Amino acid sequence: MTDLSFAQRLADTLGTDAVSTSADEIEPWLSDWRGMYKGKAQAVVRPSTTDEVAACLAxxxxxxxxxxxxxxxxxxxxxxxxDASPNNVILSLDRMHAIRSIDTTGNTMVAEAGCILGNLRRAAEEQHRLLPLSLAAEDSCQLGGNLSTNAGGVNVVRYGMTRELALGLEAVLPNGEIFHGLRTLRKDNTGYDLKQLMIGAEGTLGIITAAALRLYPRNDVRVVVLAAVNSAQQALELFELLFERGGPRMQAFEFFTAECLDLVLAHVEGMRAPFAERHPAYVLIELADTVDETALRALVETVIGEALERELCTDAAVSESIAQVNSMWRLREEISEAQRADGPHVKHDVSLPIEAIPAFLETAGERVEKHHAGVRLIVFGHFGDGNLHYNLSRPSGAPRDFFAQHGEGLTAEVLDEVARYGGSISAEHGIGQLKRDYFSRYKDPLEIRLMREIRKVFDPHGIMNPGKIF
Amino acid sequence: MTDLSFAQRLADTLGTDAVSTSADEIEPWLSDWRGMYKGKAQAVVRPSTTDEVAACLAxxxxxxxxxxxxxxxxxxxxxxxxDASPNNVILSLDRMHAIRSIDTTGNTMVAEAGCILGNLRRAAEEQHRLLPLSLAAEDSCQLGGNLSTNAGGVNVVRYGMTRELALGLEAVLPNGEIFHGLRTLRKDNTGYDLKQLMIGAEGTLGIITAAALRLYPRNDVRVVVLAAVNSAQQALELFELLFERGGPRMQAFEFFTAECLDLVLAHVEGMRAPFAERHPAYVLIELADTVDETALRALVETVIGEALERELCTDAAVSESIAQVNSMWRLREEISEAQRADGPHVKHDVSLPIEAIPAFLETAGERVEKHHAGVRLIVFGHFGDGNLHYNLSRPSGAPRDFFAQHGEGLTAEVLDEVARYGGSISAEHGIGQLKRDYFSRYKDPLEIRLMREIRKVFDPHGIMNPGKIF
Incomplete structure (x- = not known):
């Protein structure tokens, strides 16, 4: 059987409308948005139903x-x-974007994998509910990708990762069988929880076609604090205080260094420094509640007052309007874009036991500096989850292709230091192709062996997303 | 090799102190506490370290x-x-009861599997932290069992099942290899999350020896509401109101019928009816917070006032002291004991999509009555999680062995009705031996096949807890 006849069979089964085979049509699907990877494919398939996904996989x-x-x-x-095989079929679920149900009594939403996350958030909001998964790419990313990478984002400290929000999954196994696990139950102890394998599997075990998600009450009352700190140690002590007092209201605890803020102020239009002085680092804390802004504001003011008195921060600003909430958040959210504008850089999405962050920052910084003096550390992230985006920008004056020569060596230094503290080389971005080698270096061989065998159980012919993770 | 020489080899390896082989010593380990099952074994092994567990399994x-x-x-x-095989080795981790660490910055606890849950809760409390897993058996049950059954309990509506509290596991695979997964990270997207398989596996994939658990802020402010309702439908509407307004403070939403309260008042000493009138059903709601009792009380009073006005309940009492919190809880907690005192009965631990509970109660009740008139429904449970303990007591005047003849038929009616509503035949108790047949009847054959193959990956020789789950 030639490739042509296979593409023809796909078209015969799914309809020509669902199958693209011309080079022009395929081209946009062959690379990632950052342009780091490019591969080949014989067809792009865009099914409209779970049964069509099943037919395609069969x-x-x-x-x-x-x-x-x-x-x-x-x-x-x-x-x-x-990857480079011209035989690949790219499967997109962008046509499967129905919200099958929203239940405000059971507090669940059942949505198809091709739904854009932001649309799901807005649909929940209209029903006076919150879908807490929130991340920078939410108006482009799809639910299927969120589940397959177990996406994190800014509210994990309160609501957990995508995994914690998934009550049930519908999926198609590599052989075309449909896994009917779209349960909305809170409790179901009947054997192994198979959906947990598919979440975070990066498409290696099958295709998630729909999910049942937990919804929460909408938090209409929000207060954001931007605090200046002298060090990560001080941020850690501030975190402990907020955790104890703020309790379940604390839904973000973000961190960024002075160097991050410098980049934002330099590269993003209309941004203003939040304090008269430049401080070594900043913490952005959001507290939110269902009711009673006065009580929330009083709580925040008491706790921040105590923090200033106990010297757990050196200065602090409390939002007084939603406009201020948004402008404070922009200081944090624009860092990635500002770093991109600054030029080529290397990203490391790592996590650490939270209490180890100060020591990690010290020793990792020393290793980076020793490996190549002048490399600029752009460190920010979801501090309350132990998740740092430990990014590097090239030394001032270094050529734009600096990382072509030094990137790999620097990454090895950083990840080695992460491993030394019992951290993870991928907190929320996954492994994909980028971290495959590091995955095999740092993951326990016992775990890799079990994963290989489990992958074989689901996908005996090895057709699902070859070359990804391991 | 005879059995004797095998027991001898165990003793040689682990020390005679850790291995019991005499019939007298083994006897107490052969049955469950309810006396429903009894099996055989050649030895009871009680290792003191993970390495000893590994040696035993090897x-x-x-x-x-x-x-x-x-x-x-x-x-x-x-x-x-x-089971009935005289070859069995019973493995108890009761000697592995160390708390390896409690971290109040990272908010984690690392504890060995033999720890009694209640001891862990108290240890956390002393450090001003909360380990939220709470259930009736907490002063006897062990962490390893909690993890292996993915235990639920009364605070799941806020904090989730045991699964949600486990950040990492240490376990020994059936071949004696040690799985070093005792990570305390909040985020770790590096391949399949293997610990999720072991949680809830009822000891079929290996032996959990220790776990890293999440801790929460202690809630020192607690208010309990006992509300009288006319129906499950009314309870559901009350739940929706509390969910929207109470937000993250709602940490229990329990339900029990008038028949449950009758049993408690009849069989438990010192209990008093909470209201002058007898109502069809009752709801017990706990709200708790880190700070500010005045604010919490004001919130509860406002919400309950609205509930009474909107006729979402017919009467309500709000606790005014910790003594009242405890006495209200006893009305709910003593139901199991009261039903036991009443005589033989059949338990069904089921879950449903929350919004389906009223319809289920109606149609399941009809089926039970039709199957055998006069059977008494003793229905209570964790309503906010959709989890009902849908228990049956024999008709008044029926012989004590009524269920020997009718139990199985009645259970089939109940579970069939659960399946019809998309519910689970085991919400939080697991499958074990009791529900093995129902598991194979109601679980999708596709899922059973995947589970069988995964079990084989972990345990190729089938030595782990044979005959359990499937």
Whole structure:
């Protein structure tokens, strides 16, 4: 059987409308948005129903054709970009974007994998509910990708990762069988919880076609604090105080250094420094509640007053309006864009035991400086989850291709230091192609062996997203 | 090799102190606490370290000797009771009860599997932290059993099941290899999350030896509401109101019928009816917070006032002291004991989509009555999680062995009705031996096949807890 006849069979089964095979049509699907990876494919398939996904996978399985699932193409590790095999079929669920149900009594939403996250958030909000998953790419990324990478974002400290929000999944196994696990139950102890394997599997175990998600009460009352701190140690002590007093209201605890703020002020229009002085680092804390702004504001003021008195921060500003909430958040959210504008850089999405962050920052910084003096550390992230985006920008005056020569060596230094503290080389971005080598270096061989065997159980012919994770 | 020489080898490896082989010593380990199951064993092994657990499993694996893990023996499905093979080795981790660390900055606790849950809760409390897992058996059950059954309890509506509290696991695989997954990270997206398989596996994939658990801020401010309702539908509407307004403070939403309260008042000494009138059903709601009792009380009073006005309940009492909190809780907590005192009965631990509870109660009740008139429904449970303990007591005047003849038929009616509403035949108790047949009847064959193959990956010789789950 030639490739042409296989593409023809796909078109015969799914309809020509759902299958693209011309080079022009395929081209935009072959690379990731950052342009780091580029691969090949014989076809792009865009089914409209779960049954069509099943039919597609059954055909691919029979013909041993590799399948590369692609969501909103917002990933940072190349997991949704095909490898060099011209035989690949790229599978997009962008036509499966129905919200099948929203239940405000059971507090669940059942949505198809091709839904854009931001649309789901807005749909929940209209029903006076909160879908707490929130991240920078939310108006492009798709639910299927969020689940397949177990996406994190800014509210994990309160609501957990995507995993914690998924009550049930519908998925198609590589052989085309449909996994009917779209349960909305809070409790279901009947054997192994198989959906947990598919969440975070980066499309290696099958195709998630829909999910049942937990909804929360909407928090209409929000207060943001921007605090200046002298050090990560001080931020840690501030975190402890907020955790104890703020309790369940604390829904973000973000951190960024002076160097991050410098980049934002330099590269993003209309931004203003939040304090008269430049401080070594900043913490952005959001507290939110269902009711009673006065009580929340009183709580925040008491706690921040105590923090200033106990010298757990050196200065602090409390938002007084939603406009201020948004402008404070922009200081944090624009860092990635500002770093991009500054030029080529290297990202490390790592996590650490929270209490180890200060020591890690010290020793990792020393290793980076020793490896190559002058490399600029752009460190920010979801401090309350132990998650740092430990990014590097080239030394001032260094050529734009600085990281072509030094990037890999620097990454090895950083990740080695992460491992030394018992951290993770991928907190929320996944492994994809980018961290495959580091995955095999740092993951326990016992775990890798179990993963390989589990992958074989789901995908005996190895057609699902080959070359990804391991 | 005879059995004797195998027991001898165990003793040689682990020390005679850790291995019991005499019939007298083994006897108490052969049955579950309710006396529903009884099996056989050649030895009881009580290792003191993870390495000793590993040595024991390596020996058992080599000799193909079945291993039955046993925690605090508080299970309700016979998962920790051996089958009829005289070859079984019972493995208890009761000597592994160290708390390895408590971290009040990272908010984690690392504890060994033999720890009694209540001790862990108290240890956290002393450090001003909350370990939210709370259930009736907490002063007997062990952490390893809690994890292996993914235990639920009264605070799931706020904090989730045991699964949600486990950040990392240390475990020994059936072949004696140690799984070093004792991470305390909040985020770690590096391949499949293998610990999720072991949680809830009822000891079929290996032995959990220790876990890293999440801790929360202690809630020193607590208010309990006992509300009288006319129906489950009314309870549901009350739940929706509390969910929207109470937000994250709502940490229990329990339900019980008038028949449950009758039993408690009849069989438990010193209990008093909470209202002058008898109402069809009752709801117990707990709200708790880190700070500010005045604000919490004001919130509760406003919300309950609205509930009464909107006729979402017919009467309500709000606790005014910790003594009242405790006495209100006793009305709910003593139901199991009161039903036991009333005589033989059948338990069903089921869950439903929350919004389906009223319809389920109606149609399931009709089926039970039709199957055998006069059977008394004793229905209570964790309503906010959709989890009902849908228990049956024999008709007044029926012989004590009524359920020997009618139990199975009645259970089939109940579970069939649960399945019809998309519910689960085991919400929080697990499958064990008790629900093995129902598991194979109601679980999708696709899921059972995947579970079988995964079990084989972990346990190729089938030595772990044979005959349990499937």
């Amino acid at each position: 055909l691919c399985s029979d013909a041993r054709v590799p399948v590369v699932p692609r969501g909103g193409n917002t990933g940072l590790c190349g997991a949704a970009t095909p | 020996l058992c694996s080599d000799a193909r000797v079945p291993v039955v893990p046993r925690g605090g023996n508080t299970g309700l499905c016979g998962a920790a009771t051996p």
